[in-house]
Amino acid sequence: MSIIPAAVSRFFHRTASSPHFYALADRFIPWLLVIFLVLLGFGLYGGLYQAPADYQQGESYRIIYIHVPAAWMSLFIYVLMAIMGAIALIWHMKLAEVMLISSAPIGAAFTFIALVTGSLWGKPMWGTWWVWDARLTSELILLFLYLGIISLYGAIEDKRSAARAVSILALVGVVNIPIIHYSVQWWNTLHQGPTVGKMGKSSMHPSMLVPLLEMAMAFKFYYGVVVLQTAKLELLKRESTAQWVKNLTETSE
């Protein structure tokens, strides 16, 4: 610890303390919300109205503007949770535990959205609601991982040991993430390959691509709002007898 300058260390501990985090979250949420709504407006206008129809899939492809960003979020949130799990296990940082468990419901929701919108897109395009394709199956396993984390946390009374168990599960489950990502390349089945490539190799026209990226960013800011709101609730639940919570209930009256 001595190599970390005292000022940085102080900042870290101050930020990580519950009442300080609670107040900080309150300051951030309105801004995240505004940025989310602006990006959402641009993304929906561009995706549903401005972008032309697909030459093969017609108007049905517009499901992409929620399906793909939701699927990205399902992976992004899980990786964040695994990182939080590692931090929680190594440094016993309470805030990392809170952020991990606060991310699980919204991560499960995005996974569910990706699966259902994929199904609603698959029916008219593939002629089936569901196939046991590698991409679909591994994404379904991701949903079960999220649900497993939520129920494991709920099942253990002591929240510190619950958080430790959940951190381990989150870390173990992270092996599923590269499987989901590369599934369309490893197993050539029904789900199409990636449309959006890394660093400008996308096969999408900018008029279709820009709204997709706007929606993806919008969902990230949405997640920011939800995870902070949920973390605030979780902190209150965990520390309901602490002095800072008592001060909070007094001022809120």
Place this chain on the structure above:
Amino acid sequence: MTLEEFLYMGGYAFYVWTSYGLTTVILLYYILAPVVQRKQLLRQLALKQKRGQR
């Protein structure tokens, strides 16, 4: 493009609008639920505190 054409979605209205509608409902729920639950919890805690003071 007329509004009807827009809503018709080239014949894919059911699939497109179900996707968007369901997503809207889910995202609204998850952004509102923690706020509502926190308000309830704070109210309960305040009540408990009052009882404790008597």
